[in-house]
Amino acid sequence: MITGKNYIGSQLKGNGDKTYRTFNPQLNIENLWEFTEATHEEIEEAVTLADQAFKIYKNCSGQEKASFLNAIADEILAIGDPLLEMYCTESGLPRGRAEGERGRTIFQLRSFADMLTVGSWVEATLDTAIPERQPLPKEDLRKMLVPIGPIVVFGSSNFPFAFSTAGGDTASALAAGCPVIVKSHSMHIGTGEMVASAVIKAAKKTNMPEGVFSNLIGSGVVLGASLVKHPLVKAVGFTGSIKGGRALFNLASQRPEPIPVFAEMGSINPVVILPNALENESQKWASTYAGSITLGTGQFCTNPGLLLAIKGENLNNFATQLAEEVEKITPSCMLHPSIKADYDVGKETIKSQKGVDTVVEYKGEIAANYASQTILTVDGKTFLENPTLSHEVFGPFSILVQCDDEVQLVSIISQLDGQLTGTIISEDSEIGNYINVIDSLQNRVGRLIFNGVPTGVEVCPSMIHGGPYPASSDSRFTAVGIHAVKRWVRPFSFQNWPDKLLPLELQNENPLGISRLVNTIQTSLPIL
Structure with a gap:
């Protein structure tokens, strides 16, 4: 064939x-x-x-x-x-x-x-x-x-x-x-x-x-x-x-x-994990995000490449649980040797930056073109001072940023390039206290997710798969x-055009029976 x-x-x-x-x-x-x-x-x-x-x-x-x-x-x-x-x-x-x-x-x-x-x-x-x-x-x-x-x-x-x-x-x-x-x-x-x-x-x-x-x-x-x-x-x-x-x-x-x-x-799809969610459901979210980060060997434009949370014992526990869950997952094949090589270079570049530590990196034996999933961590001040840390690494990779407080968290979000998605992990009673975080994240993304994962793009009219540059070249689409x-279209007007020469969509009788805005009223009725 x-x-x-x-x-x-x-x-x-x-x-x-x-x-x-x-x-x-x-x-x-x-x-x-x-x-x-x-x-x-x-x-x-x-x-x-x-x-x-x-x-x-x-x-x-x-x-x-x-x-x-x-x-x-x-x-x-x-x-x-x-x-x-x-x-x-x-x-x-x-x-x-x-x-x-x-x-x-x-x-x-x-x-x-x-x-x-x-x-x-x-x-x-x-x-x-x-x-x-x-x-x-x-x-x-x-x-x-x-x-x-x-x-x-x-x-x-x-x-x-x-x-x-x-x-x-x-x-x-x-x-x-x-x-x-x-x-x-x-x-x-x-x-x-x-x-x-x-x-x-x-x-x-x-x-x-x-x-x-x-x-x-x-x-x-x-x-x-x-x-x-x-x-x-x-x-x-x-x-x-x-x-x-x-x-x-x-x-x-x-x-x-x-x-x-x-x-x-490009997009690193930031995920904000709020304190109460870390305190009460850290194991659940560790398991969920281990799966999301490694899904499809991380080769999705919506892969969660950046995790943001506020420092504390609960965050330390989450990091440990995330490492345990990631280690359970068997590595998988990347699309091409060149993509695997780019992944390794990107991963090692970020690992080599000052102040970056490894949460987990799969160390078992893997076949050619298979990727070792990796989670790194860094404090918020270091992340803000080093633009390299916000670069996309295409593959099963994410960096966990430990923020001092909400003010620093908002500063980090505001500094990010445009993204396809942003996610907030929170308890229902908690999210209302973080309006500045929500507003900052909304300004940087095309789709805002609550208590979910960015991987998975539903094909439906309400989906936005785009975002501020460089997530996409035009965030309006x-x-x-x-x-x-x-x-792939442009708006076009006819002025005083003979009815019979108009496209069927614009003729008085509305022969296609479509919904139209006629004199500011949405209707499918013909013009008498």
Whole structure:
């Protein structure tokens, strides 16, 4: 089922002379398949096809696009076990994780299909004319969201399904009416090709225009830069490192026509544990957070990399209990030798900082590409004085900061970069006494959690997966849930336009029966 070629629309092409192989981190060997990097000509063809497809695809009805997204979900499921096996081979992740992530990807696609079927997502707003108004007549104005054009999506390393080829960025862009060009992640190109084949089959079955989707292979620097700088590309979706996301952002902003880069980059997801919770339930939270820190070998953007609490005997007990719980957990495989190497470097860099002590580090024998989970600790003053200590270490790692008091705790939170999540562990009777902590944390994050863990991102309309920079490049948007579609659209107004020439969403009769804001009243009724 693997060709090693690029999907340029529905055509498989591999005319380049540079090739890649993916890696099996569990077996610590290269995989057999060989993949060919897209040439400059193939990149140009894919983008040109996407631009041509946009002229047709932007006018497809919500129902037509919904059928396309549902067909993608069906075709992914139809691949069956070979897709799951490829996922595990290229990522080192277990079968259960592959099945769960595939399920999430299918749910994302069908959620956007449901959104399109309902149709009200376009935020249709109508203000009808009042020609007799004095001193000046009021014009007829009608507004809705419209797609912006071809989108480039960069697949992520840690979610080969959910944040990659047919993941949330791709699904939301296609829902918006935008063709997509995927830059397949180099760690799971085979998985990407198999998913891409499902998208292409779905496009053919639902009569989508040629070029509505392409899947390209190549190095992040060369291929990525070529796509971002191409004048026909209108926006970028990225999940990865701060360095990578910022590089794309800079390229996009330097174009003659700057374009948005919606990048989800880095986060250490601070967790504040208040005193009463430490006193009464420290064992519970030690067990819970040992599991959260090591879940998926810590390879989640929502991994709790920073624990904050006020000094005292209860905190000392918690640290001991956390160490005991972490030592019980068997290490697991990381996604790639390069990610394991980066983890080791990041961990050792922070361990070597002045004033940092080790709470626990797994010392047993581990296989190649497996990570030794580690918890470090430092006092609040040292943390405030050393910015290195707040850097993300991607893997099963966290640092416990022992604060002198609430004032220092608030100072630390206020100094943090933007984060995806913030968590407060507290008893119900206690949290009301820490309003300054809550306010400070809310100002630094996109999602605030009470008595839970940040790992786990529910796919639903109320989810915000984003946050102040550098958690994401634009904190006004989410990368998860149906509102992710808003990244790929712009508001557009028609003034005094003939009713029959308006989009169906804005016509007087409201033939789609969608909910609209008509003269400041939300209604699905027609305009008489």
